[in-house]
Amino acid sequence: MTTPATVHAALRGSNALPLRSPDQVMDLERLGSMHQSRLSFMRILVRRIMRERWQISIDHFDLDNQGYGTFIYKVKASHGVFSLVIFSNYLSDDERNDRVIATKWDLTMALVEGHVDPMYLDTLRQNVPKQESGRLDSRVFVLSRANRSARNFNYVVDQLSQGKQPAIEKITDVGYLYRTTAVYGSGKLGMADWEKVKNNWPDFERPFSAEMFVCFMIRNFSLFQAEHIARHMSPDTFQPMNLAIKRYFGIGNSTGLGMAPYLINHPVLINQWITMRELGLARVRTLGHIDHRVRRHFKELLLRCIQHTKETVTEDEWQTQNNATTVEELNSLQEDLNQRLDSWDQLIAWSETNCSLQTQELLVSVLLELYPELVDDLEDHHCAEEFLDLDPIMPVQHLKKLIERRYRWALEIDFTKEGSKETFWYRSEDKMEPRLGNVEREQGKNKQMALGVGYAVRKCYDQLCQYVNDNPEHTTARFMVSVPKVRGIVRRIQSMDRCTYGDIQGNLLDRNVLPMHLLRAKLAFFGVSKFDPRSKLWVRNTMFQGAPLLEDIGSTFSDDWFMPLSPKQ
Secondary structure, eight states: OOOHHHHHHHHHTOTTSOOOOHHHHTBHHHHTTOOOOTTSHHHHHHHHHHHHTOEEEEEEEEEOTTSOEEEEEEEEOSSOEEEEEEEEOOOOGGGOOOSTTOOOOSEEEEEEESOOOHHHHHHHHHHGGGGGGSOOOTTEEEEEEEEEOTTTHHHHHHHHHTTOOOOHHHHHHSOEEEEEEEEEOTTGGGOOOHHHHHHHOGGGOSTTHHHHHHHHHHHHHHHHHHHHHHHHHOTTTOOOOOHHHHHHOEEEEEEOGGGHHHHHHOHHHHHHHHHHHHHHHHHHHHHOOOOHHHHHHHHHHHHHHHHHHHTOOOOOHHHHHHHHHHHHHHHHHHHTGGGTOSOHHHHHHHHHHHSOHHHHHHHHHHHHHHOHHHHGGGGGGOOOOOOOOOOTTSBHHHHHHHHHHHOHHHHTSOTTSTTTTOEEEEEOTTTOOEEEEETTTOSOGGGOOSOOHHHHHHHHHHHHHHHHHHOTTOBHHHHHHHSGGGHHHHHHHHHHTTOSSOSOBSOTTSTTOOHHHHHHHHHHHHTOEEEEESSSSOEEEEESTTOOOGGGTTSOOOOOOSSOOOOOO
């Protein structure tokens, strides 16, 4: 039986089935140019929900006319029953804060294994609204919170109460009623850890599927709550929301530096995610037949990408320019399309010569969208065992050649250049959240996180070269005894040689580093859209825009919500 592992091996050994090189794919700026695709976790989750026809119903309804109170969804998935417990509380506008230092939110919620009885509900009520300050047990495996959109929520409620529909242009500007500010899982705060979730609850065995499900449900609850309030505000004139408009609402997200270290600290897992995407692209480039239907679909997707990008609203000058460039380049491709569609290799080569990184990576997502039959089976292979192991008997000569071959990118960085080691990463004492510091202006470098992989490789290599000159016949074990501080980076170097991708090629210690690239890369794997950078340290975006609603489960599903467009009114 063919598996992604055997296909991967075949691809590496065959010129006919090329994978893009890690030097190209793992470049920090390119990773920060990625877009959602059909292999993103939200798309995978929705396909599963719709294919398996999960039964999601209201199990507990205790909301007042203003939408405040307690609400529980019962989730009957293929392999288990779960509860999403939501607490809705009044929050004044001056208390609403999306930053991690906030202590109050409009909504707080927990995803729980099994049915929630009154006694357990009371325990959750005492702890879930406190978020990080609360105490949870291992029945809980996701904790989250969300705030209302000040620009949209009350407006939508008022429109519905008057029997009107919200104006499409306002939704296009802000495509959500709530935005999440944190989604916690994987054993934090006493919750079930990832191993328990993966092994005991197969409905959520894929990476971040439980976290994405909570976001999906917050989006659905936000729409339910808005209609509930509007109905009670004016029962005689209330009209429910048009389904097309309803589907266009997503769930907002505010993401800061807390996400960035994950990509550095889980290189084996990131290698797996990237490999699946690159395998999908390699299959399309090699096996994707181009006929009249595919040409027509490709043109339709290009037009959709152009319009979606135009409808992306951001105040950030850098992102605005990137979006404008993407639209211009896609329009140019549209005008000259017949000359670019002899083969997908030709298209990729043209884009790499003529287009920005964001357009190049958007075209990758479009190609994956064209061939679900070549791509979708890869969704089952995003997990990986996170294990970095030492090979103590490796000759030091071999270790030196390994660094020169695999970490050439790190050796090419000039760490003597001014500003090349100016930034350090640390965790704040109050919230244990990642922060950036400046070595020249701030104290705390001795508490920095080990995210400067390139610099660590460089130091290890310099010490190793000296050691090899003096002891050319020694093993890695003897080198580490001589220089014990290199043990961690040596373990990473040796382990990552088993992977094609995984190590992000960039200097995260540079004064001009853009953490935004790290945030966007991970968010693209999640499946978000409409990136709106608020600084180089955090970004707003939209999740599940265009996705099916709960009421769509059980009906025909075409999985066609890639780059959703505003509905016509």
